[in-house]
Amino acid sequence: MKLPYRAAGLVTAVLLASLTGIQGVAAAPKAAAALPGVDMEATLKAAQIDPRRADSTLTPGAKASVLLVEEALRDLALLDPKWVDGYFGTTTIAAYAKYQQSLGYTGIDASGLPGRTSLTKLGTGRFTVTRVVVAGARVSVGDAVVNTRTRAMLDEAERLLGRDLVLDQGSYNPGGDPTSAGTHDGGGVVDVNVDGMSAATRTSVARALRRVGFAAWVRSPEQADWPWHIHAAAISDPDLAAQAQHQTGDYYLGLNGLAGRGPDDGPKVTIRTWEEYQRI
Template structure:
């Protein structure tokens, strides 16, 4: 039988320590211990947050990236608390102000170059959220590896390998990633990770389109490029969506791809094969 003095005593203890009575829950073990139920922290979905950081700055309006609002808000609130983002930009929209603020936060941690590109990485995102939020669906680019004489990261390599499985044949790179200034015609897209060019030597139009489609299916923003579009030969350009090492220019290409554009400076209509747009992580789950 429950003793009245016990209930009163516990209620009094709750008041005494400043914890409301409803925050207490009895354990079912034999010791009869009482534990305090801690309030759940906000959850930041890293995949959604990084995606918003690529798309939102390219929008003509303040439409929010679906599924990202609560995560972006938690990040912006943390940046605001560190006096890196003005409160008026705490709105769930990961626009240029938030990208700039996040880059400043990365630099405050001692990061430089690609590590301070304004795209949240797992380590910086977790540190920012200490005692504020928890991080789920983290993204890792993995180690740098060699492919066809070029450097890519492990995530990009895995994506290319899966695209080849879908196609049933190998593809060959004619430009890799992490190549700052290596190709002045690429406008800096290859300066960071996640970006490759694929040779189309010996491919007809049908095969070029098939390769671009397979790349899109596994999570690349990919286009067949021809000499009429710029100072380059025929090739397929592919940017890995949500690669956290993307250069700023490559981030813009991903955003434009989601907005139905061609990833070029003229921001024309997307001229590639139509697929359901997915990140690599979404493809793996799906």
């Protein structure tokens, strides 16, 4: 007698269920639980802003990712459990720098700012890394050296402005200019030549640089012993030197990036990273 379709399906299901209890017939394996993700963009943002805050306000959207990083550092005995709080402050920066040093990194590669390689290694078996930020290889722009991420940002700023920009100083230039206070030691930082520019043009250049993801300010001789120029630090560049990290953090907090931490004196734009700019 031929069973109706529904009845036949029920009988088959019962037989399969009973067979899993018979020796030699294994049950289907359970799928492995997916690892949580650490959002590198959000983590980098917190690592720049949180150490510069006067309070313990968390960087929006970063808590879950920062907690995963801090838990991993705690389990390596690099971070006291009391600092596992989702706040990437100076203590977490120091712990992450120790972790980078344990991998054999030195200099800007052990600044406490998470890079793709170190973050991926830290997450082995614990988390995956999403929204990865990569500085890229070092390339030349005129007489200056920058990384490919910075060059792409400069190219887009030039497109917005309809003019070329000339660099007085690039990145990876330790000790090149004492007045720079170490900001150019790592990647992501440039000084733009403003010779022949009017005040309005200088402002428009700073605005374009800010739009594509730089913390950028017009610098004048009244501020320090330097000529007129535009100083720009690429937000969330993984190669930023510690001093440049401080400047980008201060930029988010409405400050001018100078040692005195005065109010921001640049053109007002919506603050975005290069990656965020590309998504709009």
